[in-house]
Amino acid sequence: MNRIIKKVAVLGSGVMGSRIALHFANIGVQVLLLDIAPKELTPDEEKKGLTLDAAAVKNRIVNASLDAAVKSNPSPIYRKADAARIKTGNFDDNLKDIATCDWTIEVVVERLDIKKSLFERIEQYRKPGTLITSNTSGIPIHLMAEGRSEDFRKHFAGTHFFNPPRYLKLLEIIPTPETDQSVVDFLMHYGDLYLGKTTVLAKDTPGFIANRVGVFAMLDVMQTMQRLGLTVEEVDKLTGPVIGHAKSATLRTSDVVGLDTTINVTNGLAQGLPNDEAKDVFVLPDFVKKMGENKWLGDKTGQGFYKKVKGEGGKSEIHALDLNTLEYKPSQKVKFASLEATKAIDKVADRFKVLVAGKDKAADFYRQSFGSLFAYVSNRIPEITDQLYKIDDALRAGFGWELGPFETWDALGVQKGLELAQAGGRNVAPWVAEMLAAGNTTFYKVNEQGVKQFYDLESKSYQAIPGVENFVILDNLRATGKVIWKNAGASVLDLGDGILNVEFHSKMNTLGSDVIQGLMKGVDIAEKDFRGMVVGNDAPNFSAGANLGLVYMYALDQEYDEINMMIAQFQNAMMRMRYSSIPVVGTPHGLALGGGCELNLHADKVVAAAETYMGLVEFGVGLIPAGGGTKEMTLRTAAKYEEGEPEFNLLRNAFVTISTAKVSTSAAEAFDLGFLRRGDEVVVNNNRLIATAKAEAIALAEAGYTQPVQKTDIKVHGKGALAMFLTGVHAMRAGNYISDHDVKIANKLAFVMTGGDLSSPTNVSEQYLLDLEREAFLSLTGERKTLERIQSILTTGKPLRN
Incomplete structure (x- = not known):
């Protein structure tokens, strides 16, 4: 049968139950979260004259649990607004509502008698053919199914999530001898593709695997x-x-x-x-x-x-x-x-x-x-x-x-x-x-x-690991001679089917001269002999940004020509990649900060891991984004003007995002911040990231990808908008929310985003904005307080407010 999961019931709202519910909400599923109704009133409820039958009382436990989970750190949800997908209730009034659910997950206390009693009640309302699983970590799965109907037993298994479910990738699937094979196959596939898990089939033994x-x-x-x-x-x-x-x-x-x-x-x-x-x-x-x-x-x-x-x-x-x-x-x-x-x-x-x-x-x-x-x-x-x-x-x-x-x-x-x-x-x-x-x-x-x-062991031979055909693992390609070119910081690999991959392998995947050379080389090779390019790696983080240590060293020695050349080379690499004759797909995951964010801003398409922490963080070290980041955020804002949005409001939002060095807490939030755009894609399972990006590069190529032309019609607002920003910055300083040096950086950022010394709204080119951001960056490297901020990050890892 074609099984589709539209709504899930989670029974038990404790630490695990509430967080499993929130992770299903993360991926867009409607959730019914239920728990027991209280047996007695709190003093506050008594003062209000409430009774045990009042809805606020009956749902007190489940609502308090969900509220605590949403507020917890690290957050179990991509965006707090997504918690609206969860409807709460109690076992007395709402257990009947599981009839509307495609999958019921039990997450109550670890006692066999309580679980079996709940399953007996569930069977009164559960729709035949729907999934029913337990998140137990210590009770044999087969014991819980005793006494249940044949249909219940065929669709019953253990689904052992690890806490916290959003971040820990393991999901153990534990069938009983009576579980239908199609149910096992579905759970293994759904956990991998939709929940982003490493799904592992385990036997029903103590502790599983x-x-x-x-x-x-x-x-x-x-x-x-x-x-x-x-x-x-x-x-x-x-x-x-x-x-x-x-x-x-x-x-x-x-x-x-x-x-x-x-x-x-x-x-x-x-x-x-x-x-x-x-x-x-x-x-x-x-x-x-x-x-x-x-x-x-x-x-x-x-x-x-x-x-x-x-x-x-x-x-x-x-x-x-x-x-x-x-x-x-x-x-x-x-x-x-x-x-x-x-x-x-x-x-x-x-x-x-x-x-x-x-x-x-x-x-x-x-x-x-x-x-x-x-x-x-x-x-x-x-x-x-x-x-x-x-x-x-x-x-x-x-x-x-x-x-x-x-x-x-x-x-x-x-x-x-x-x-x-x-x-x-x-x-x-x-x-x-x-x-x-x-x-x-x-x-x-x-x-x-x-x-x-x-x-x-059984065949006494080597067998392919099931499911790896859905993944692209760069280490495996490297082992079979698929590296076309490499230097100390980057490698260019053949992914097959006419697609190249540029991989970083510098420390924290920082973007130094070796990586820039690798990107340029990748584009050159791809344009000559391939039809698309992916920028991706299998490291924990996509990139922590530009090589800040090198900037600091040059600035200390007042080698400003070197800094200027370094920024220009990075800008040129971004523009070369953006305006090449082949499609380029970025794959941010983990940290994608500063230059790592800017690189993805210049990709034709982005396939991001759900756990992507993306942002232009240069302001925190006394600088502004100068690898095309300020230009690109200004350009993206201008592109929305035609949609009828209030222009200054949009520009102000982008300015605030950069000036507060905002970093997304998920790929979902990266859309809200403007780092990802409509058409970009989110992959919940990191293992599928490069394979999905490769498929998107192929799709772009086969759709007739045409080399784009640099934009020369970006609307900027000149002195009118600049005055608005300067007034706002001055008010922030007067309220003692920011320092004098913050004012200096913010004013330079505003100067770039409004187009500089222009008396009226004007259409400008990308190169015009790139030159402005490079000049602003360069001037800030000559500021003592900027060097102090950079030194603090390099030596302590902590931002300095000076």
């Missing part, structure tokens, strides 16, 4: 730290970004999530896994038990493995727990020779061999923890999944690991990992030795067509 392995890894780290006498700070240093894990690493993550959650999940796994070969790891260390007894649960109780205290002069300090004395002491800086040896190694996969080869306690830690993890995941197949890639997918998407366990093992070498496990007294599953004996030396490989394959 991610929590089973992730919690094992966390507890094994705790036990290893005890054996080696490592401190809290040392463990978090060893298990953080150096190995591609989150900055919060292991113990700080526990503080954020809550130690009570860790304890409850661990106890549940220990009870459900009496025959696990590593069940000794699921025994909570004594210090964790003691912390639980003391209610040292982390952020929610003000102390856990870390505690914020007031030091001398009232300044906040972070203290760490001494696991031997259970007392808090000032956090100590961590230094290990093994970590120092990896500082110059940018690629995480290349660090592992160095880390396990060391002679210090850190290397001991890595040898033991890696060996234990490798043994454990090898024994989970086929128990929790039949394919090893699903374990890697789950840990990357659910726990934020850059590399999954088997990918890490590959990076170390399968034989080496086997030896580490054996040295630690852990038994690796026999299939690994059999794989090696057959001459298969890796868990993954990329074939000649650039398709990533995994070692399949």
